[in-house]
Amino acid sequence: MAGDPGKSAELLEIADELYALSPGEFTAARDAKAKELKGTDLATAVKALKKPGIAAWVVNLLVRRESGQVDQLLSVGAALRDAQAAMSAGELRALTKQRRQVTAAVTQQARHLAAEAGHKVTQAVADQVEATLTAAMVDADCGRAVRSGLLVAPLQTTGVDAVGEAALAAALATPEALGFSASAREAPEPGPPSLRVVPDPDAGAKARAAAAERLAQAAASYDEADAAHAEAVADVDRLSARSLQLQAELDELRRRLAELESELDEVDDELGDAEDVRDEAAATLRTATAERDAAQAALDKLRR
Structure with missing residues (x-):
């Protein structure tokens, strides 16, 4: 498949369609597509x-x-990587x-999109999403993997070592995905209104507004705590340096006191000797x- 550009492109096109589906739709759609292609090399690749x-x-x-x-x-990640080499610790x-x-x-935006698509994102999943986006900013290959839109598993990097080829390959639907760019998709049109009672039609908007406010407050608290921590670290560094100096x-x-005490003993001995000479x-x-x-x-008497 890797040696046939035409088949690779066709596989990526099929994958682009499949990975745009919701998790509940994926397996049935994939199997149906593989059945449709039965007897071809693509059938095996799609089924995989x-x-x-x-x-x-x-x-x-x-x-x-x-x-x-x-x-x-x-783009921001690439610019930051270029600038990182010349940066100081601060x-x-x-x-x-x-x-x-x-x-x-961006993770918060992704959670909203998932919620609109009918899937609630837990904090554990959100952490994996954020780790994947961080890896995309830190590592160029991770960025290409994310842009493919063909991930099957989240990515993670320490920010020091690059993600290995094996880990990158395991996170992608197919090796050909690296360098592919997923097609943009609009949100599906809403279906007919449900005939159920909705106590508060603005509940979702209010909940998002409240969550956004909590996020803003938490971000402000974090910034204050981070600034206080940085100041405390600076104080510790300054006082540690002064302690070493003192x-x-x-x-x-x-050392000087020991020298003076030794010199004093010698002078006392010489003083004792000098006093004896003086008395004599x-x-x-x-x-x-x-x-x-x-x-x-x-x-x-004689002169007198």
Whole structure:
């Protein structure tokens, strides 16, 4: 199949149609298509297409319904990757925060699209969707995989190491998907109104508005907490540096004190010796003075 461009293109066209369906429709549609192609190489390839997991389906839905937004996200990711090499640690933290804000906002949009399509997205699935979008921003190959709209499993990257070929292949419906771009799809027209009582027709809008408000409040709280944390980290770094400086000064003072104590001991010893010499000299001086005075007295007596 990989060596036949025509068949590969046809398989991708079929896959594009199948992966645009809801999870509940996928298996029956795939099997029907494989049966239609029975006896051809395509039949086997179509039958081998895996049903996407919920997180992968949500990302595929986002790519088809909001292709422009996804293209913008991938463009921002490419620009950030180009700028990352020259960034400082502080700029990298800001970059990570910017990525998180972008992927969180787009993930929220994906959840809305899934809800409109009749599928509630749990927080665990939303986390996988956001991890996939983050991988698409960080890793170029992941970005191409996401843009294909043919994911069967979510993607994840540490942001340091690239996603391996095996992991990337396992997340795609077919190897030919890498580099393919899913067709944009409009939301289906709403069906006839249901004959059931709806207590509050604006309940969904109100719930989304309340959720959006909670998200805005949580984002504001996060920004405040992040700023406080950054300030605390800066204080710890500053005080740690000052502590090391004072410790070095204290060590130098202790060394100097030891030198002075040793020098003091030597001076005390020399002082004791000098005092002994002084006392001996004083005694000799007293004796010489007495002898001088006696001689002077004798001389004075003779002169009289």
